Structure formats: structure tokens, C-alpha cells
Amino acid sequence: GAGVSQSPRYKVAKRGQDVALRCDPISGHVSLFWYQQALGQGPEFLTYFQNEAQLDKSGLPSDRFFAERPEGSVSTLKIQRTQQEDSAVYLCASSLGVSGTYNEQFFGPGTRLTVL
């Protein structure tokens, strides 16, 4: 496809369950970002990959959050032992170049996670 895709689009989890959210970036894009968008808020940065290297994970809220991009393309955000405060839309974005210069980020539609 031409844009960033994310799956699933909607996920309902019971508190304590583990979830995995997938992001397919635009083909050839080096950089990949994850953001968390709580209801009524703007997106907040979680983590950044340059190819397969996770260069910045300063935004991950706890050690229950883990992200990987093993082959430098598809990325997975995993949340272990989900809590109600994890309920949010998780956005993925990709950009062509590296983070040291400006590159436009292209966003996916997001995964809406609801933890009951």
C-alpha cells in the first residue's frame, strides 16, 4: 500500500492481558515512530527506530511497554499486563530519512486500545 498501515484497528483487552500492535511503514522509510494518544489529548512520543535500531525509548511509560523492529521494516509494540490507563490510540509514523534532519512523518490510522 501507499501509506502507513496499522493492525488491528481496534483492540479490546481485559486488564492483565498482553497485546501486540503492528505497524507497516511506507516501503523504504528508514525511521519509525510510535506515539500514544489518550482521549482528548495530543499524541505523545513513545519510541523511535532507525532501521532496526531503537535509538530512543525515552517515552515508554513503563517496562510493560516493549517495541521491536527486527528487520528494519515492520514494527510491533507490545504491552504486557495491560492496565486501564493504557487505553488510548497508538499511532505509528514513518519518515524517509534519519532523525538528525527534518523529514516529514507520515502517520498511520492508529490502533484504538480499550482495556476493560
Added chain:
Amino acid sequence: AQSVTQLDSQVPVFEEAPVELRCNYSSSVSVYLFWYVQYPNQGLQLLLKYLSGSTLVKGINGFEAEFNKSQTSFHLRKPSVHISDTAEYFCAVSDPAGGSYIPTFGRGTSLIVHP
């Protein structure tokens, strides 16, 4: 760390009227500024950006914004809105001098265009 304040959480306006969505950022020596639009159940789309140069920036869909360094503002304007402009609008800032091109977003302004 940079921060962004969007002064209005909701802006109702009639179709074909002008609109201004306000954005202020915390001061820094140099900043990159952005406006994004988010339609329901969709990701963010870049409307326009200020990196350097002219302080008046034109974007897609007839929107424009003016960078005002003395007032640390980057307000978004459109002279005549359409129903299809109803969406959530986010202002964002990044601090390239600090080595980060990752944007910090405001809380968003919901633009509601009435017929």
C-alpha cells in the same frame, strides 16, 4: 523541553466564515513548527510547517499560519471554511538546536463547521 499551548479546545464557526486556531509554544532559540489535521478515525496529516525563512507559511486546503517569534505564536488561519474542514487540529513544535526533530504536540482544537 518544548511545550505547546492550544488556547481553544473547541472552535465553532459557520460555513464560509474565517477562522483562526491559536497556538503558543515555549521559547527556544530555534524551533520548527507544525500544524496537523486529524479526521475521525484517521491518522494525522501535515497541513503546513515552518522550518525557516518567510514567517507566513501556506499549506494545503487553503490554510496558512504566521510564525511570530516575539509572541512565540503560530496561529492557523483560513479565510473561508467548508463543512469538510470539521476535524481536530494539532499544533506541534520540535527543537532542532536541542538535537531533536521529534515533535511535541498540543492538546488539539476541535474545529466544528456549521452549515
